[in-house]
Amino acid sequence: MKVGVVGAGSIGLLFAAYLSRRFNVTVYTRTEAQASEINKFGILLKNSGRTISFVTALPFSEWQGMEDLSIITVKQYQLDDIIGRILQMPAEPENLLFLQNGMGHLEKLQSLAVPNLFVGTIEHGALRENSYTVSHNGFGVTNIAVFRGDSNQLFRFISSAPEEFPFVFKERYEDMLLNKLIANAVINPLTAILKVENGDLIENPYYLKVLDSLFTEIAAVLELDNAQSDLERVINICRTTAENRSSMLKDLEANRLTEIDAILGYILAKANKQDRKVPLLESLYYIIKGKENGGREVVK
Structure with missing residues (x-):
């Protein structure tokens, strides 16, 4: 089975390294320089030890979506470029798996005529150390579901995936x-x-008091049926990933854009439609936006 991994950040490198153990993997990078380094050195995966995975790497401009499954690992604010590329392809891909945070991308996916669209969430922690090295510092699973289409190819992929890198x-x-x-x-x-x-x-x-207050605002906007259970799940995630540094924290430290618009921005938009006041959520949203690029307007 041929698998394409679109995006070579921490998640893209992590997936390409593990999936190459069972599949023929091609990873598509933002720059030709990164593709060249991956082809030269392989992907260095650091977990309990060190392994090198040799995959084919190509710049994103060469992606045609011809693999049996293409996994889109870019951040949500980069999806417009991906979707634009797909819409320009002579023949749209058959099977796409999108792995983005938030829920704002669901509306974007409606524009695609791709027969089988899948979405997923990632419980792993990963850190890209350079263009071809990734540290796997939090083990979990990848949850995937059908957004539209047939699940046969998805089950074929799941059944063949490495046991040490599970999909649910x-x-x-x-x-x-x-x-x-x-x-x-x-x-x-x-x-x-x-x-x-x-x-x-x-x-x-x-x-913890701030966490509880923020959750209360979020639960009201999302109209959660079992808020107490959801709060306990969040607290348990904090407990089981106690030593993890969130992706948003790492993005700010690296002076990158965050996915705040896809996460708090999505909830804030729903609150505005409900004419609901969410002062803490709104304040946190603007603080993160202020920290991005020193508060200057950025072109996405």
Whole structure:
């Protein structure tokens, strides 16, 4: 089975390294320089040890979507370029798996005529150290569900994936993405602003009060049916990933754009439609936006 991995950030490198153990993998990079280095050195994966995976790397401009499954690992704010590329292809791909945070990308996917569209959420922690090295510092699973189309190719992929890098099929993509959105909306902005690891949010009683207040606003906007259970799940994620640094924190530290628009921005838009006041959520959103690129307007 041929698998394309579009994007060679931390998640793209992580997926390409593990999936190359069972599949014929091609990774598509933003620059020709990164593709050249991956082809020369392979992908160095650091977990409990070190392994090198040799894959084919090509610049994104050469992606035609001809693999049996293409996995889109770029950040949500980079999706417009991906979707524009797909719409310009002579023949649209058959099977695409999108792995983005938030839920704002669902509307974008409606524009695609791709027969089989899948979406997923990632529980792994990863850090890209250079153009071809990735550190796997948080083990979990990848949840995937059908957004539209036939699940046969998805099950074929899941059944062949490496056991040490598991994929879990979910019946309802809405529930899967909502659960991830709630966790991201609480944990990511708080850890990014406070510059702390996930576990600090529940170990520090004052941070925990802020976490609870933020969750209360989010639960009201999303009209959660079982808010207490959802809160306990968020707290448990903080506990089980206590030493993890959130992706939003790492993005700010690296002076990159964050996915705040796809996460808090999505919830804030819903709150505005409901004419609901969410002062804490709104404040955190603007603080993160202010930290991006020193508060200057950026072109996405």
